[in-house]
Each structure stands twice: as C-alpha cells, then as structure tokens.
Amino acid sequence: xxxxxxxxxxxxxxxxxxxxxxxxxxxxxxxxxxxxxxxxxxxxxxxxxxxxxxxxxxxxxxxxxxxxxxxxxxxxxxxxxxxxxxxxxxxxxxxxxxxxxxxxxxxxxxxxxxxxxxxxxxxxxxxxxxxxxxxxxxxxxxxxxxxxxxxxxxxxxxxxxxxxxxxxxxxxxxxxxxxxxxxxxxxxxxxxxxxxxxxxxxxxxxxxxxxxxxxxxxxxxxxxxxxxxxxxxxxxxxxxxxxxxxxxxxxxxxxxxxxxxxxxxxxxxxxxxxxxxxxxxxxxxxxxxxxxxxxxxxxxxxxxxxxxxxxxxxxxxxxxxxxxxxxxxxxxxxxxxxxxxxxxxxxxxxxxxxxxxxxxxxxxxxxxxxxxxxxxxxxxxxxxxxxxxxxxxxxxxxxxxxxxxxxxxxxxxxxxxxxxxxxxxxxxxxxxxxxxxxxxxxxxxxxxxxxxxxxxx
Ligand SMILES: Cc1ncc(COP(=O)(O)O)c(C=O)c1O
Numbered sequence: 001x002x003x004x005x006x007x008x009x010x011x012x013x014x015x016x017x018x019x020x021x022x023x024x025x026x027x028x029x030x031x032x033x034x035x036x037x038x039x040x041x042x043x044x045x046x047x048x049x050x051x052x053x054x055x056x057x058x059x060x061x062x063x064x065x066x067x068x069x070x071x072x073x074x075x076x077x078x079x080x081x082x083x084x085x086x087x088x089x090x091x092x093x094x095x096x097x098x099x100x101x102x103x104x105x106x107x108x109x110x111x112x113x114x115x116x117x118x119x120x121x122x123x124x125x126x127x128x129x130x131x132x133x134x135x136x137x138x139x140x141x142x143x144x145x146x147x148x149x150x151x152x153x154x155x156x157x158x159x160x161x162x163x164x165x166x167x168x169x170x171x172x173x174x175x176x177x178x179x180x181x182x183x184x185x186x187x188x189x190x191x192x193x194x195x196x197x198x199x200x201x202x203x204x205x206x207x208x209x210x211x212x213x214x215x216x217x218x219x220x221x222x223x224x225x226x227x228x229x230x231x232x233x234x235x236x237x238x239x240x241x242x243x244x245x246x247x248x249x250x251x252x253x254x255x256x257x258x259x260x261x262x263x264x265x266x267x268x269x270x271x272x273x274x275x276x277x278x279x280x281x282x283x284x285x286x287x288x289x290x291x292x293x294x295x296x297x298x299x300x301x302x303x304x305x306x307x308x309x310x311x312x313x314x315x316x317x318x319x320x321x322x323x324x325x326x327x328x329x330x331x332x333x334x335x336x337x338x339x340x341x342x343x344x345x346x347x348x349x350x351x352x353x354x355x356x357x358x359x360x361x362x363x364x365x366x367x368x369x370x371x372x373x374x375x376x377x378x379x380x381x382x383x384x385x386x387x388x389x390x391x392x393x394x395x396x397x398x399x400x401x402x403x404x405x406x407x408x409x410x411x412x413x414x415x416x417x418x419x420x421x422x423x424x425x426x427x428x429x430x431x432x433x434x435x436x437x438x439x440x441x442x443x444x445x446x447x448x449x450x451x452x453x454x455x456x457x
Contacts, residue, residue: 004029004041021398026406033060036427036434038411049412049438051427054222054254054372055280058332059427065286068328072321081109081318092323095330096282096293099263102272106299108310109291109318113253113279114148116290117216120249120275121152122312124214127247127298130305136213140203140246142179144224144418147216147251156216159223159417175203179221180229191232192239201240209244214275216249219265224418225374226367234271241274247298249275253290257281258333258428260370261343268369274298281428284329289322338428342371345435349373352439353424360446362453364419371428375442377401377420379453387420391456395449396420404448410441 002010005027014022021027029041036059038048051057058065072088079086093107108123110116121139128136139156141147147156155170157163158179163170183196191197204212215237221227241248250273255265258281262268266276275298279290302310316322333339346369353373357363364378364386377395379385387395395401396416405414405422413423422445426438 018398021402026403028406035059035061036430044409046409046411047426047434047438047441049410049424049426049441051281051371051425052285053280054259054425055285057258057281057428058284058329058338059429062284062286062332064332065284065325065328068324069287069321072324076320078320080315082313086318086320086323088320088324088327089318092326092330095327096278096291099330100276100293101264101266103295103297104273104276104293105296106294107291108294108312109289109323110279110314111288111316111319111322112148112290113251113277114150114153114290115314115317116253116277116279116292117147117153117156117251118150119292119312120214120216120251120277121156123275123292123294123298123302123310124247124249126302126307126310126312128213130302130307133210133245135208135211136245138173138175138207138212140175140177140200140207140212140215142217142221143176144179144181145216145218145221145251146223148253157223161417175207177203179224180227180233181224183230185230185232191230191236194230194233194236196230197233197236197240200237201243204240204244204246209246212244212246214247214249215241216251218251218253219255219269219271220260220369220372222254222372222423225365225376225415225421225423226369226372228367228369229269234266234269238272247274249273249277251277253277253279254281254372254425257284257330258339258342258370259372259425261339261346263339282329283322283325286329287319287322287325288316289319289326333428341431342428345430345432346370348432348435349424349426349438352435353442356439356443356446359443360450362446362450368424371426371430373424374415375422375424375446377422377449391453392416392420400452401445401449404445404452408441408444408448410438410445412442412445 031041097105141156143158145158147153155174158176177199180196256278260268276293283289353366361381365376367374401414415421
C-alpha cells in the first residue's frame, strides 16, 4: 500500500500549488495538531504561524468545539435555511449581531469567504433594485486585494496572476483603485487629500455614480502584505459612499473574529460599513462557515419592495453543525478573553519582527496589526537593492524560500504576489512563549535567506 504522500500525488489535486511542488519529495502531509503546533506524518513538529490559512484562531485540538459538532450531529445533522430556521443558526446569528459594529444585525450564512463576497455583491444589487436604481451594478475594489476565487468574487480580486487566465469569463464591471500601500497620512495633510482616498471618488465619478453599487475593501488588506490604512481612511470611504449612494462593504474574511484583537477589524480602523463579509475564524476552521452581515434597514428594504426576497442561497448555508461550532467558538473567545491576549501580545510580535528587520538586511519592511503581519523582503537594505527577477524566481513560488521555511519548521506563508513576503498570522491563543518561538524560527529563515543572497554576489 503506497503511503499518503504517494496517494496524494496520484489522487488529490491541491489548491494553488504548482504540479512540480506537489510531485516533489517535499510534499508535507499534516497529520495532527495541538494548540499552535501541528505534526506531519513523519512526526516533525511545525509552528502553525499562519493559523492554518488565517483561520484556526483558537488553535488545534479544542475538544469543546468538537463536542459541540458531535452534539449537534446527534440532535439534528441537517436542515436548510431555505424558509426554515434551526436553533444553532438562530443562536449563531444572534451572537454575531450582538458583537457586530453599528446597526449591522442581520446575518446570512454561507460556507466560505468567496460565497460571502458573492452574497455581498448580490445583496447590494438587490438593494439597489429595491430602490429602483436598476443601473447600479458596478463595484470599486482595490489593487492586489484578494476577495476569493468564484467568478463573481474573482472579478473583485485585484491580483493579476489569479485573474488573467479567467479574464474572458469575468464581469467587466469592477474598477480597481490603488490600495493604501505608500499612502501615509503625513503631518499637515487631511485624509480626504490622500491619493488612495481621492482615487476611490474619482473612480466612482468616472464610472458614473448612478451605476456604482458597492465599494469593497478589507480593514487591513492581506494582498500586498498586511496594509494598515492611514488614519481617517475609512471615515473618508464612508463619506464618499454616502455622497454617491454607494454601499460600503468591509471584507473581513481574515480581519474578523479576533485577528486584529477585536470581533471585527472595522472596530480597529473606525469603519462603519453597510455590510461585512466573514468566514475562516468564525468557527476557528473546525467547520466551514462564512457569511454576510447587513443592517436591518437594508434587508427590510429588499423584503418590502417588489424584489421581495434576497434572491440567493445554497444548500449548506447556515448548516446546523457549522453554526453550532460557531456558537461554541464565539463562546470560548468571549469567556477566555482571547482578544485581550492578542492586544496584549501584539507589541511583542510586531516589535520582535521589527527587531528582526534591524538584524537582517534582507527585510525591506514590517507591516501589520494584531496577530496579522507581513515581512517584505529585498536583496539588501543597506544598498537599497531589490531582488532581481532571477532571484525572485528562485525564491518563489515553490522555491528556496519555501525550503527555508519548511526547514525552520515554521508555517509562515511565503507570498509572491506583488513582492516577496512572509505572511505571519498565528493562532490567537499564541502566548508570549509561542510568539518568542515564532520569532526564533523566522530569524532562522531570514538567516538562511541572507546567507543565500550573499552567496549569490
Ligand atoms: C479577504 C478575503 N476575502 C475572501 C476570501 C475567500 O475566502 P475562501 O477561501 O473561504 O473562499 C479570502 C480568503 O483568504 C480573503 O482573505
């Protein structure tokens, strides 16, 4: 009987993974997890410094979450949210509404972040139809933002390598504008004058304001490396959207459920969106769940109009088991005051990464907030030299940087989209000792990278 690695090569098709990497001997089969650590099938321990994929927020091996799933399966394994409710979806929606910002009180459940974004697109459209604004269908999104892979969500995604193969299939109704990279609020300037702000208004005006349905942005953008917005940015997005009757959606698939030390990243950056999309951490990834939160007035407007319903749905949206896990997950996050731990330790993480930057000339920048950081890489900070194209290609994707990461046994994410970066996003239960371990392992990666770059000279 071939081992799992061999059977994976033969039968399992990986997501976003080059065939060459999958066929190589380095294919890692992750077998079990406990807290902030996972072990592969050969018994090697790794620090899960990406929380799976920005999602195992409470860490691995939580028997309270598995017990909640088993209990719900015994009681009612499935019923749909099409015309019916069940206690776990009601409880999960109520708990989310209780912690959501502003007047956001209505929750529509789906199974993933991409579906959450699709739902935001469609609810925005239904809302405008309900108001008789039939032309409103366009969306303003930001360069390098990742909003998912289904064709609607992919149209919003601003990462060329993900979009290009599918361009003929993508709706040409999305305008991408600059993100907040390199757009700081310098003393003496007002947020409304910033290029990353004026670009949003200019795009709405250029498209024709009465054709624009929605602006979508993450509070802290993942694509291009943990982009923390300048002070006042979200207040300006609110002002612009209000001025043109456009809905504002905060895509919080990563940012919510504690990643930035709060239930929602909107709290952290002072955003007042009309809709929030979420997924990932809502169940700490113990079961697939995503969703859309909207204001009561928005949903009621659709219901009370000739449109009459939110014309969208899926079999498993609001699945009883996933929503039961979400309830257990949120209960634990609240009772264990997990976000206070993030806020208390984020200085240790961010400060430690900045110290690594001082120690390693191959680090260009460290950005982030909460437990969500990017380390951007370059050839040599001293001389200002960036990586050459050939160096970049040897490092990423699937190159030597991945080897250095694997060998340091730290599952950070080598990211090649727009720059060479390491994305770091540990489980929220990572305490000071785990953060120190993470920093030690990242130090090793940077050491290896620096040595490799020096050897090329
Ligand atoms: C901001 C954002 N939106 C949407 C998605 C898509 O989520 P999913 O992979 O669950 O479809 C992601 C995934 O990482 C994301 O980061």
